[in-house]
Amino acid sequence: MGSHGGWGQSKEFLDLVKSIGEARSKAEEDRIVLREIETLKRRIIEPDIPKRKMKEYIIRLVYVEMLGHDASFGYIHAVKMTHDDSLLLKRTGYLAVTLFLNDDHDLIILIVNTIQKDLKSDNYLVVCAALNAVCKLINEETIPAVLPQVVELLGHPKEAVRKKAIMALHRFHQRSPSSVTHLLSNFRKRLCDNDPGVMGATLCPLFDLITVDVNSYKDLVISLVSILKQVAERRLPKTYDYHQMPAPFIQIKLLKILALLGSGDKQASENMFTVVGDIFRKGDSTSNIGNAVLYECICCVASIYPNPKLLEAAADVISRFLKSDSHNLKYMGIDSLSRLIKTNPEIAEQHQLAVIDCLEDPDDTLKRKTFELLYKMTKSSNVEVIVDRMIDYMISINDNHYKTEIASRCVELAEQFAPSNQWFIQTMNKVFEHAGDLVNSKVAHNLMRLIAEGFGEDDDAADSQLRSSAVESYLRILGEPKLPSVFLQVICWVLGEYGTADRKFSASYIIGKLCDVAEAHSNDDIVKAYAVTAMMKVFAFEIAAGRKVDMLPECQSLVEELSASHSTDLQQRAYELQTVIGIDANAAKNILPADASCEEIEIDKDLPFLNEYVQQALEKGAQPYVTENERSGVLNISNFGSQEQQEAMSHSLRFEAYELPKPQVPSMPPVTLTASTEVVPVNDPYPIEMLHDPLSTSTQDTGSAELKLRLEGVQKKWGRPVYSTPPLPPVVPASHNTTENGIRQHDVAGPAPSKTHDVSYDSRKPKVEIPPEKQKLAASLFGGSSKTEKKPSTTSKVARTSSNAAEKSQAKSSLGSSEKALEKALPSQPLPDLLDLGEPTVTSATPSVDPFKQLEGLLDFSATSSLNSGEADETKMPDFMALYGETLTSGQSSSPADPPLTRGNDVDLLEGFSAATNISSLGASVTIQQIQPQKGPSLKDALEKDALVRQMGVTPSTQNPNLFKDLLG
């Protein structure tokens, strides 16, 4: 079968591959590839290149691209090659274009025609090649060009063609579901195809279709169950067997579809119970594929209507998974637990010890999966333990993607289940401190709001205690270097609002701290803005309370510096601060009332306080205000807005000129929310966020969108870039109302009290109430000891996750002993080695259960032979390096002349081989040859290949003898 060792390429290409193989660094490799690219660029445009030569160039392009370089200069030649009449070249052309081009590439239009032609070819291999290309290259726009032909091919006499046609339609459905909606019956028909391969392929599109619309396919349940039954009963041809399992890949696909169809449907599920039960019974837990099928059964059971017997069977498999030594199976066990936990919340409790082991496993993959399980089983009783664990892990990793995920999970759990305010604040502090830059800024705003509102209980004492503890913890944390910006914003805001509230800290102390923050983060304008506003609040509170405020010198210099800042927002805040310092107690009380961040702001839409001012201005001869509608005549704001919307929707090019920027004109017409906010940020990028928030909140509060428009009018009249109140002294006393609004608006930036969120928070609240019996076990992960739990120490261990090492080791030893007890209870535990996929060599040790290999007469490294050779191996080990060196130096002659040595070498390089599979000692390889005369023994093969390569003048073996290592053996 296959053309052995036919390296049909030129010496030149072999040399290229060889030199790449021998490159010692990525840089060297890149140099070689770049040189090759230059060569190809030159050669490929030469006239009259023989076709075979061209084919090799194309393959070289594929090689270059595979190594991560740009071969786009040659794409067009690959496209041309698909036009060739010879299948040999056509196939290479199609291979290259499917590797080079994504479905949005411009060149695809040049291939569609060829594909159309090839789909009609008499030669089914040409049709197959074209269908492969269809699956990769045809996009939404080109589907109609090939669709009729592909549909026609569903009835092709060759099963290979029907199969690929099905896959192509599947792909079309993924790209553009509407393009194939009229063809869905074809998928049902193909389900009854005589060829199991076609039937199996049909399951792929069916799965997608059923995912989208379950109800239209309920009638398939009976047929699918019957197919699955037949497959499980080995009715399919033997060739579909895989490692003695009957068509396991088809079984898995069927189980996936049944899981969808049976979800939440008792009647449909009842049809499946028997067959799923059968598969569980027949399940072969000694092979990897058997476990894959069992796992799929568990997923199916977890999805369909619960059946006690099946759940029991699933639980049995899960406990087998978890007790296995294989990390892969443990992983599957944990994953299965989190799937079943919805239907059977107690199931995890039986496996407490195993879960905790997995949580402490050094393997990150397993650990993360376990955290996912814990996340799913978090309740108020175990939230502290779980979140603490998560945070510890979060701190220990560098992977930002996962860090973000786990941080947001911590926040979510803490918000949902927090047992106390104190704990909540501490938890949030930790999250912010270690992952502040990664969490959504909304989380920070939530935290501010929470501190401002308290925990929703009408308990002022508790609320103020919460705030004091927040203030204290923040003052402590401020000492730490490198705090994330979001966290600093929270800190500044809280210190401003509540820093002096309980009189524990003096105003100048708080202001000093805030100055430090602003100075230490001189390039973070947002933090500076928060700090300045916080200082302003502290000053205002002091003034309102009738206390004298000392202007600290550092504060003075900060304000001066900010007054000249490039950021107009900072400037404004600095000026406001200076103004506030100068006002009297009464004014201060009105501008910045203490602890009023949650109070609703009432806004008088008519701005009556301005009447006097306007009147004066008019008397002085100012022009009366003309509304924008009146000024602009026909073109009013509303159709401006709709035009914009249209634009946004169509995304098409606009050929006419833009309208004049409307918002420049002071106006009071009904403007949409978006339109008005767009106006503001033009001048300064920073205030956008901070101003936007309060604005939208104030609208929420009053429930009126018009509100804003008036503010906009105000802004323009005063010629200010932002919505804030001007710090003009004459205006302030005259207009308490708006002034208050203006400044408060800055303040509420973060914790804008949003009604909707309140509600959702309150609704979660009741969950925090812990039933007394659970309170006892609050610290334990699983909320109660289970039958399998033998040592109470486990519970205590879990309870004190952050406990010291001594405790831990103690707990560990007790864990170990209980584990032993468990093992004793289960003497029939399957041999772990057979299951362990995590270890590369085990597969080579598994052939005893591999029918394919047996059929092929593959080397059967039985455990005994490996054991026999084990000793010899160990003694040999040190020599191998020397041998390797020898091979390197003596190069050409040594490896073929001394075949067993080469094998030894190979093995030496394979790190991680367990003793049990160290089979390739000298003795072993000789026996192998004797045992396996018919399957071109790998050794001989390797020699042949070696000789061939040498013939070509390429000698990669000296560099890396591993290259000759039989991948399967």
Added chain:
Amino acid sequence: MTMIHFVLLISRQGKVRLTKWYSPYSQKERSKVIRELSGIVLNRGPRLCNFVEWRGYKVVYKRYASLYFCMCIDQEDNVLEILEIIHHYVEILDRYFGSVCELDLIFNFHKAYFILDELLLAGELQESSKRTVARIVAAQDALVETAKEQASSISNIIAQATK
């Protein structure tokens, strides 16, 4: 269904032996993915899980001799099944090349691609019978062989005629 986003073959030295992308990735992204994943996969110790979570996906890998076969799938997919798809591919390669070794794949990567195209299509397993895959690959090779013979006989004729 189990959508495979890409297949990577990387040697223990981090050299790329084969890449197949079923989801769209730009050349730049491809290089980044390869760099990142070879860093993760090659540095994992033995006896750990054969999967890693990576950017919201899962990468299933398995080492054969000095070659790592990696496939990237969605979070929710059956990883054991993917491991077996990898093994299935290796068995087919082994049958085709006769005790396949890394060197076979280095010099015949295009053949490895052709075989992969008969096994996976559009990121899904299209055929689970080894014999069926072997048969169609053999049919293609046979056709290629005849084409070669024809070509060489024609070139012989031409060569003789022009002598």
